[in-house]
Each structure stands twice: as structure tokens, then as C-alpha cells.
Amino acid sequence: VFVNGPNVANIQSIGDRCFSEGLYQAAKTLFTNINNNSKLALCHIHLEEYREAVAAATKANNVSTWKHVCFACLRSEEFRLASTCGLEVIKYPDHVDEIVSYYSDLGYFTQVVSLFEQGIGLEDAHIGIFTELGVLYTKHVPEKVMEHCKVFFTKLNVSKVVRACERARLFSSAVYLYMQNKEHDSAVKIMMERAPAWDNDLFLDSIVKVRNAEIMYKAVGYYLTMHPTLFTRLMEVLEENIDHSRVVSQLRRTGDWALQLAQPYLKSVQKFNLSPVNEALNELHVEDEDYEALRKSIDGFNNFNMIALASKLSTHELLEFRRISAYVYRCNKKYSQSIELSKNDRMWKDCIDTANESQDGEIIEGLLRFFCETSEKECFCAALYTCYSHVSPDVALELGWINGYHNFVMPFLINTFRHTHERLKKLEDRTAPPTEEEAAQDSIAQTYGNLGGFGGTLMLENGGGGIPMPTQVPGPGGAGIDMSSFGVPQQPQMAGPGVPGMMPNGGMPQQMMPQM
Numbered sequence: 001v002f003v004n005g006p007n008v009a010n011i012q013s014i015g016d017r018c019f020s021e022g023l024y025q026a027a028k029t030l031f032t033n034i035n036n037n038s039k040l041a042l043c044h045i046h047l048e049e050y051r052e053a054v055a056a057a058t059k060a061n062n063v064s065t066w067k068h069v070c071f072a073c074l075r076s077e078e079f080r081l082a083s084t085c086g087l088e089v090i091k092y093p094d095h096v097d098e099i100v101s102y103y104s105d106l107g108y109f110t111q112v113v114s115l116f117e118q119g120i121g122l123e124d125a126h127i128g129i130f131t132e133l134g135v136l137y138t139k140h141v142p143e144k145v146m147e148h149c150k151v152f153f154t155k156l157n158v159s160k161v162v163r164a165c166e167r168a169r170l171f172s173s174a175v176y177l178y179m180q181n182k183e184h185d186s187a188v189k190i191m192m193e194r195a196p197a198w199d200n201d202l203f204l205d206s207i208v209k210v211r212n213a214e215i216m217y218k219a220v221g222y223y224l225t226m227h228p229t230l231f232t233r234l235m236e237v238l239e240e241n242i243d244h245s246r247v248v249s250q251l252r253r254t255g256d257w258a259l260q261l262a263q264p265y266l267k268s269v270q271k272f273n274l275s276p277v278n279e280a281l282n283e284l285h286v287e288d289e290d291y292e293a294l295r296k297s298i299d300g301f302n303n304f305n306m307i308a309l310a311s312k313l314s315t316h317e318l319l320e321f322r323r324i325s326a327y328v329y330r331c332n333k334k335y336s337q338s339i340e341l342s343k344n345d346r347m348w349k350d351c352i353d354t355a356n357e358s359q360d361g362e363i364i365e366g367l368l369r370f371f372c373e374t375s376e377k378e379c380f381c382a383a384l385y386t387c388y389s390h391v392s393p394d395v396a397l398e399l400g401w402i403n404g405y406h407n408f409v410m411p412f413l414i415n416t417f418r419h420t421h422e423r424l425k426k427l428e429d430r431t432a433p434p435t436e437e438e439a440a441q442d443s444i445a446q447t448y449g450n451l452g453g454f455g456g457t458l459m460l461e462n463g464g465g466g467i468p469m470p471t472q473v474p475g476p477g478g479a480g481i482d483m484s485s486f487g488v489p490q491q492p493q494m495a496g497p498g499v500p501g502m503m504p505n506g507g508m509p510q511q512m513m514p515q516m
Contacts, residue, residue, distance in 0.1 A: 041065050050073050
């Protein structure tokens with residue numbers, strides 16, 4: 001009654017004194033009178049009137065009061081009331097960590113997760129609430145982490161949640177966050193270092209987007225060791241982004257089995273015609289004894305050490321590889337070595353084709369003499385026919401006569417005489433004297449050419465200004481023709497008729513005109 005009546009007492013001071021001395025009921029009455037809801041909420045807490053404390057905190061509406069009431073409710077296990085207060089506290093980012101710590105210290109993990117799950121539904125929910133809920137999921141509800149990251153990725157502090165995922169060994173979720181945050185280097189590293197985090201599709205999607213190229217080469221080694229059956233697929237993805245020469249070197253260091261495993265990849269990148277790729281693939285063809293593939297590779301891609309390959313194949317146990325050795329020498333214009341290899345294997349056609357390609361008379365003559373020495377009559381005839389353009393007739397005739405190969409040299413001689421006859425006929429046709437018709441045409445052309453004696457220009461082409469036509473003038477003996485102006489160019493008329501000293505009609509002056 002005293003408090004509610006008129007008075008001049010300092011109720012705030014009295015209420016504080018009562019509160020400090022533990023007179024919470026009296027202090028409640030005093031604080032109610034002056035509407036000090038913050039202190040009133042504290043009084044209700046001490047009086048264990050938690051509902052009233054929440055109501056007073058609602059009226060006070062400041063974070064300090066909400067926090068005190070929340071913690072008091074937690075201590076009394078009034079979780080619903082604590083949640084009501086906690087929702088008001090977590091609206092302020094600076095107090096989120098304190099709420100989490102208090103709940104965790106008391107062991108109320110389920111309740112704190114529930115509190116933040118309610119918090120993400122607030123209208124003014126901030127990034128700290130979503131991030132802290134993700135961290136809490138990693139600790140207490142790991143099965144919800146991936147879903148939470150996918151749904152609320154744009155509202156998370158990614159680096160904080162990723163660290164929490166790694167601490168909780170939730171590597172799949174960490175990989176997802178790294179990829180969504182464009183940190184593909186970190187995503188690939190985790191997948192290579194942590195087997196549970198590896199996913200082939202995600203790995204291939206990320207590896208082409210890494211910024212550090214060294215990670216690509218680490219990925220090559222990783223797939224060779226851990227997932228060899230998927231190595232070809234990895235190289236298909238990296239084909240445009242990786243140095244194939246370096247990959248071949250890495251494969252050689254790994255072992256011969258790595259080259260065998262990478263054979264499909266090497267075939268797919270051979271189109272770039274790189275020397276290490278070509279050499280590695282050629283070695284594989286030799287090991288597999290696939291001479292057809294080796295021949296095709298040599299014909300299509302020549303950027304490799306051909307002489308070294310030819311030298312290696314020259315002693316191969318299989319005939320086809322020795323033929324390839326001779327072919328490689330031939331491609332490199334080592335005709336003598338190529339022919340010697342073919343001779344040893346009695347591959348006469350290869351010898352003849354190589355000699356013909358060389359276009360060297362000495363090499364061809366040496367081959368012909370070799371056929372004569374070994375009594376290979378048919379090969380001697382075939383060599384003459386194939387190398388016809390480069391064989392001297394006297395050499396062919398000499399060898400045929402000495403060895404009695406008249407029948408075998410005769411086709412060559414017939415062809416030679418035929419060719420010589422055709423050349424002589426062409427020469428005779430070119431140097432034959434002209435016929436009468438051609439002589440007459442030349443005479444007419446010469447006549448027209450001599451018309452240039454009149455100044456070189458015809459009247460029709462000169463518009464009549466060259467040679468004036470002779471005019472008929474009367475003379476002492478009657479009519480006559482004035483020839484004075486014939487062959488004289490017409491001069492322009494400077495004055496009218498009757499002017500002394502001028503030439504009428506383009507002729508000479510009258511006093512100089514001769515009398516006819």
C-alpha cells in the first residue's frame with residue numbers, strides 16, 4: 001500500500017538493495033511499481049517463477065535479460081521457455097557462440113540443435129544461425145549435414161562449415177562445399193587423400209577446373225595406383241589440358257605395366273604427333289608383335305627417332321619387323337642399308353623398289369650385278385623393268401651379254417628402242433622445213449609488215465590525217481593530177497584563201513608549184 005500510494009521514496013535504490021539482500025519478493029513488488037522489467041525478470045528467476053520471468057523479459061526486450069532468463073530456464077530444465085528466450089538471443093550474431101557453449105556445457109545437445117532449427121525459420125535469421133546449425137549437425141546429427149549444405153549453401157559461412165566437416169571426417173560434405181565454392185583444387189585434394197570422399201564423376205568434373213596444373217599430374221598417379229581401370233576415362237577428360245610428353249615420362253617411371261595400361265590413351269593423343277608419344281606407342285607395338293599397327297603408326301606419324309627404331313628392328317627375330325626396319329631406312333634415304341637388309345632376307349621386291357626410289361645409278365647397277373651373281377634371272381628382268389628410267393642401256397646390254405640373259409634383257413632393249421624412236425620422231429617433226437602453204441602465209445605476213453614504209457601507220461587507222469589524196473588541177477596542157485602533196489603530211493590552215501605565202505589545200509605555195 002505504501003508503495004502504491006503517493007511517496008517521494010527512491011524506489012529503484014530500495015529495490016536494488018532488497019535484491020542484493022535476497023528480498024526478492026519485496027524487490028519484485030518495487031520493480032513492478034516502477035516497470036523495471038529487466039530487474040523484475042531477475043527477481044522472478046530467483047523466485048523460480050520462470051513463466052513470469054519470460055513475460056518480464058518480453059517487456060524488457062533486451063538481449064542481456066533474454067540471456068539471463070534463458071540460462072536460468074536451462075538450469076531448471078525448462079527447455080520450452082529456454083527455447084523461447086534463446087530464439088531472441090540468437091538474433092544477435094555476437095551472442096550465438098555463447099548460447100551454443102552454454103547448452104553444450106550442460107550437455108543439452110539435442111535442445112541446442114532444436115533451437116537453431118527453429119531459428120532458421122525466423123524472419124531476421126542471419127548467416128550465423130545457418131552456419132552454426134551446420135556445425136552442430138556435423139557434431140551431433142551427421143546424417144543431416146549434406147542436406148543442410150545443399151539447401152542452405154548460399155547462407156553458409158563455407159569455410160567454417162568445411163572445417164567442421166573435416167574435423168568430423170565428413171569428407172563427402174566437405175567436397176560438395178568446396179566444389180560449390182569454386183575451390184576445385186581443395187576438393188580434388190580431399191578426394192585423393194580420403195578414399196571415402198572419392199567419387200569418379202565429381203572428380204572428373206573438378207579436375208579440369210583446378211588452377212594448379214600440378215594437381216592434374218598427381219591425379220594421373222592417383223588413378224594409376226588406386227583406379228587403374230578408370231585411367232583411360234581420366235585421360236580423355238584431361239586430353240586438352242595436360243602435357244602429354246610429361247605424362248609419358250611419368251608412365252615410364254611408374255613401370256612398363258603403366259604404358260600397357262595407357263595404350264588406348266596413347267593412341268587417342270597420337271594425332272598430336274608428339275615424339276615421346278610416338279616412341280612409346282611404337283615400343284608397345286613391338287612388344288605386342290603387332291607389325292601392322294607399327295607400320296601404320298610409322299606411316300602416319302613420323303616425329304620420332306627413326307634411325308634408332310630401324311637399328312633396333314634390324315635384328316628382330318620376326319621377318320616383318322626386319323622388313324619394317326628396311327622400310328624405315330628407306331624413308332630416311334639410307335638406301336644402301338635398306339637394300340642390304342632386304343638382301344639378307346631375300347626380299348627381292350623390297351630391294352628393287354628401294355633402288356628405284358633412290359634414283360641412284362650406282363645403287364641400281366650394284367643391285368643388277370648382285371642379281372647376276374646370284375643367278376636371279378627373273379629379279380634381274382624385274383629390276384630392269386622397274387628401274388628403266390635410271391638404267392644405262394650399255395650396262396643392261398653388257399650384263400645381259402656376259403651372263404647370257406638375252407631373253408631377260410630383251411624387254412628392256414625393246415622398250416629402249418621404242419623410247420628412242422619416239423624421241424627422234426619428235427625431234428624430226430620439230431626441225432622439218434616448212435611446207436608451201438606455210439611459206440605462202442609467211443610471205444603474206446611479211447608483205448603486210450613492210451607497209452610500215454609509209455610512216456608505219458595506215459590512213460584508215462590515222463583518221464585521214466597522214467597522206468592526203470592527190471587532187472586534179474588544170475595545167476598548161478589541160479587537165480592533170482596534182483601530186484605535190486602526195487606523201488607530205490597535211491599542215492593546219494592558218495589563214496583563209498588569198499593570203500600570200502600560205503599553202504592552199506595542204507600543198508606547196510603556188511609560186512613553187514611545178515608546171516605540168
